[in-house]
Amino acid sequence: MIEPTATVSSLSRSDGSARYNCPATGFQILGSVNGPVELPGRRDAQKPEEATVEVLVKPASAQSAVGERYVEGILKTLLGKIILGREKSFARRGVVVTLLMLGSSGDAKVGRGESYLPALPALLHAALLSLLSAAIPLSMTYAATILAVNASNEIIREPSLDDCAQAKSLHVLAFSSKGHLLLNESQGAFDFETWEQVYEHAITSCREAKVASKGGDIAMDGTNTLEAFIRETVEDKLSRDYAWSDSAA
Numbered sequence: 001m002i003e004p005t006a007t008v009s010s011l012s013r014s015d016g017s018a019r020y021n022c023p024a025t026g027f028q029i030l031g032s033v034n035g036p037v038e039l040p041g042r043r044d045a046q047k048p049e050e051a052t053v054e055v056l057v058k059p060a061s062a063q064s065a066v067g068e069r070y071v072e073g074i075l076k077t078l079l080g081k082i083i084l085g086r087e088k089s090f091a092r093r094g095v096v097v098t099l100l101m102l103g104s105s106g107d108a109k110v111g112r113g114e115s116y117l118p119a120l121p122a123l124l125h126a127a128l129l130s131l132l133s134a135a136i137p138l139s140m141t142y143a144a145t146i147l148a149v150n151a152s153n154e155i156i157r158e159p160s161l162d163d164c165a166q167a168k169s170l171h172v173l174a175f176s177s178k179g180h181l182l183l184n185e186s187q188g189a190f191d192f193e194t195w196e197q198v199y200e201h202a203i204t205s206c207r208e209a210k211v212a213s214k215g216g217d218i219a220m221d222g223t224n225t226l227e228a229f230i231r232e233t234v235e236d237k238l239s240r241d242y243a244w245s246d247s248a249a
């Protein structure tokens with residue numbers, strides 16, 4: 001796996017933030033979270049017993065349009081499943097997640113009318129790390145990946161933007177830390193057998209890395225996965241934050 005890079009709490013004027021870079025597609029996302037906060041607008045639109053989740057996706061050099069509204073809906077639905085919005089201080093208030101698509105490596109951008117699926121895993125991971133940075137209570141975490149199926153029905157893990165553009169179908173899947181399939185977004189032509197193979201590759205990338213043991217059996221190693229990367233990123237941040245207490249002891 002080509003390991004991504006991430007920085008947690010990179011902004012000083014938000015409750016939580018993160019910067020996430022996906023090396024395969026080249027997308028770099030800066031995420032910011034504020035919450036719980038008072039939401040502007042009509043009070044009757046607020047939920048009386050829980051938090052309202054708002055998601056904003058902003059391109060680096062253009063105004064938001066239909067593509068951004070579409071992916072905002074996907075993110076809002078998924079994040080609404082994991083944010084514990086019924087905490088005492090969250091009622092009638094909001095959790096606002098803002099995701100800025102920065103200038104990226106190569107020419108990674110989503111043009112008007114193009115698919116947002118190649119950028120979706122990076123957006124999902126930036127949102128999750130920002131929520132963790134802001135200490136927003138969550139019922140679970142998740143990991144997401146994209147896979148491409150080419151004209152020869154070969155499944156490409158960690159596809160580049162060129163691979164995505166030439167693919168017969170694209171698939172983004174996200175798995176919770178409890179092993180549940182949280183998200184399944186696909187486009188293109190494919191059959192159920194192909195999707196089953198995509199599912200196996202996706203869960204391997206997100207949660208389980210298959211390695212061959214000496215006896216020839218297949219063992220499972222969860223250390224080189226996207227789930228492990230998210231966990232280690234947060235652990236590194238906590239280790240740096242509490243380094244002063246270790247030195248004082």
